[in-house]
Structures are given as structure tokens and as C-alpha cells.
Amino acid sequence: MPNKPSQPQLKDEQMYEELREKGDSKEKAARISNAAANRGRSNVGKSGGKSSSYEDWTVDELKKRAKELDLHGYSKLNKKKLIDELRNH
Numbered sequence: 001m002p003n004k005p006s007q008p009q010l011k012d013e014q015m016y017e018e019l020r021e022k023g024d025s026k027e028k029a030a031r032i033s034n035a036a037a038n039r040g041r042s043n044v045g046k047s048g049g050k051s052s053s054y055e056d057w058t059v060d061e062l063k064k065r066a067k068e069l070d071l072h073g074y075s076k077l078n079k080k081k082l083i084d085e086l087r088n089h
Contacts, residue, residue, distance in 0.1 A: 011037030025089065054083040062086065 010016050012033040019029035054062060062082045066074040071089055074082055 010034065028089065054086060 010030060010033060015033040015036055016029045019032055020026065024032070057065075059079050059082065062079065063074060065086060066082065069086070069089060071085060074085055077085060
């Protein structure tokens with residue numbers, strides 16, 4: 001019997017399903033629901049983060065963030081398209 005690659009385990013399936021119904025990608029929904037399970041729902045998604053708007057970032061900073069998120073195909077994007085990719089991955 002061949003080994004199947006292990007699938008990441010969801011820690012809050014209800015929240016995952018709610019996020020998917022709202023249109024979030026599988027990856028984003030899993031990341032948010034697992035963070036909520038680890039830190040508590042009330043701490044996830046609070047506004048008032050310390051990061052500035054992507055429009056204030058340099059293209060190099062945006063590309064570094066895209067690399068951290070393991071996005072692909074971002075190297076030739078202009079700033080506006082790169083911001084769109086980061087916001088909608």
C-alpha cells in the first residue's frame with residue numbers, strides 16, 4: 001500500500017468551513033482556523049497590528065514577504081499586482 005502524503009490537520013474545522021464559505025482559500029482558511037485554535041478566537045484577526053499598509057512597503061519588502069508565504073511567480077510582478085497577490089493568496 002503506497003504511503004499518502006500527510007495532510008495538515010485542522011484544529012478548528014468549524015471556523016475553517018466558515019472561512020471557506022466566505023471565499024477564503026483553503027490555505028488561508030486553514031492558517032486562520034489553526035491560529036484561532038492555538039491562540040484563542042478572540043486574539044485572531046484583531047485590528048491594530050503594527051505593520052504598515054502594503055502600499056507603504058518597497059517592492060523588495062513585498063517580494064521578501066511573498067517568499068516568506070511561499071508564493072510563486074511574484075518576481076516579475078509590479079507593485080500593484082504584488083500587493084494583490086499578497087492580499088488574496
